[in-house]
Amino acid sequence: MNKFLRGAKDMKRLYLTDIQIEQLFSVIRWFFLIVCGFLFYYEPLRQELQLSLETVDYLMIVAISYMLITQLTLFFVNKQKKLTRFIIKAAILMDFLVIFWLIALTGGINSWFVPVVYLFLIHGTIYWRAKGTIFAVIFTILGYTAVSFYQVNELTSNVLWTYIFNVVFFIIIGLFANTLTRREREYQKEHVTFQDQFVKDYITGLYNHRSFQNTLTKLTQSDKEFTLILADIDNFKQINDRVGHTLGDQVLSAFGNTLQHQLDKAESYSFRYGGEEFAIILFDRHKRFIEQQVKEWNILFQHGIQLIPELKDMNITISYGVAFAQPEDYKEDVLNRAEEHLYLAKSNGKDQIMFQESFERIGESR
Numbered sequence: 001m002n003k004f005l006r007g008a009k010d011m012k013r014l015y016l017t018d019i020q021i022e023q024l025f026s027v028i029r030w031f032f033l034i035v036c037g038f039l040f041y042y043e044p045l046r047q048e049l050q051l052s053l054e055t056v057d058y059l060m061i062v063a064i065s066y067m068l069i070t071q072l073t074l075f076f077v078n079k080q081k082k083l084t085r086f087i088i089k090a091a092i093l094m095d096f097l098v099i100f101w102l103i104a105l106t107g108g109i110n111s112w113f114v115p116v117v118y119l120f121l122i123h124g125t126i127y128w129r130a131k132g133t134i135f136a137v138i139f140t141i142l143g144y145t146a147v148s149f150y151q152v153n154e155l156t157s158n159v160l161w162t163y164i165f166n167v168v169f170f171i172i173i174g175l176f177a178n179t180l181t182r183r184e185r186e187y188q189k190e191h192v193t194f195q196d197q198f199v200k201d202y203i204t205g206l207y208n209h210r211s212f213q214n215t216l217t218k219l220t221q222s223d224k225e226f227t228l229i230l231a232d233i234d235n236f237k238q239i240n241d242r243v244g245h246t247l248g249d250q251v252l253s254a255f256g257n258t259l260q261h262q263l264d265k266a267e268s269y270s271f272r273y274g275g276e277e278f279a280i281i282l283f284d285r286h287k288r289f290i291e292q293q294v295k296e297w298n299i300l301f302q303h304g305i306q307l308i309p310e311l312k313d314m315n316i317t318i319s320y321g322v323a324f325a326q327p328e329d330y331k332e333d334v335l336n337r338a339e340e341h342l343y344l345a346k347s348n349g350k351d352q353i354m355f356q357e358s359f360e361r362i363g364e365s366r
């Protein structure tokens with residue numbers, strides 16, 4: 001298993017995320033911008049290549065503007081994800097506009113920048129995936145056709161064959177990029193599925209006990225303050241004995257779904273601790289907030305139970321033990337306190353929550 005995991009990690013290094021791909025293409029954009037600036041604004045080279053400065057200034061302004069916007073968007077990617085996706089898609093369209101503008105300024109159908117189109121065609125295909133392949137190829141062919149024949153005074157066989165060769169190559173590149181993209185997405189999907197199977201509990205969909213131990217270790221080592229809640233479904237053995245293990249699993253699943261829907265993933269973690277026990281880590285230490293959270297969990301859990309016909313007449317409750325982690329705590333310290341408080345909640349009548357040294361009943365408030 002360890003060898004397989006190491007192999008999966010090694011394979012993962014071969015693949016880039018969408019954001020990493022965009023960062024790579026951002027570097028490529030700036031590289032070509034510098035090259036173009038040198039070609040057009042270094043007079044000896046411009047004269048030797050017989051390049052015209054007509055509309056070059058406008059081209060550079062447009063290119064620099066959208067490249068700066070894209071660069072800033074990538075820098076703040078975690079803050080505005082929807083805006084990021086929109087700007088990245090718009091930037092790909094701008095790439096095509098700028099490259100065909102550049103081709104028109106550097107010889108049209110015989111421009112040395114035609115191969116660059118292959119690169120941006122691959123980019124569009126990768127980001128837009130399968131559905132974008134047809135659009136990217138058609139857009140490329142139309143753009144290339146426009147800039148190629150706009151400047152052609154005489155349609156010779158050489159011009160025609162050059163055009164046909166490049167168009168065919170555009171199609172081949174698009175199909176090839178689409179095939180590679182599909183293979184990469186399939187790998188990523190399989191990797192995520194395997195990773196979920198390794199770190200998540202298949203009944204509840206929550207992270208498993210091993211993940212809990214790893215997370216708790218990291219948090220206590222970082223001296224970060226947090227709240228650990230242990231939850232235990234009351235009389236679960238009797239429930240299993242009465243309705244069977246299949247319905248017992250549905251009870252576990254109902255509470256797992258409750259935690260997944262109610263918890264803010266950015267501010268909490270939830271785990272199946274083992275058996276009918278669950279662990280919840282919150283980065284909020286206010287007692288009133290925790291009380292309100294537990295009440296909401298109980299209400300939603302009861303609603304889920306009522307949706308199971310065989311269980312709707314049963315009163316299934318949950319007990320909670322709460323411990324507030326301190327910076328000096330070891331993992332065992334905070335876990336032992338939570339377990340002690342859970343034991344007190346169970347031994348004092350169940351269906352309640354125990355905070356540190358105090359004890360409050362919440363079952364009556366539902």
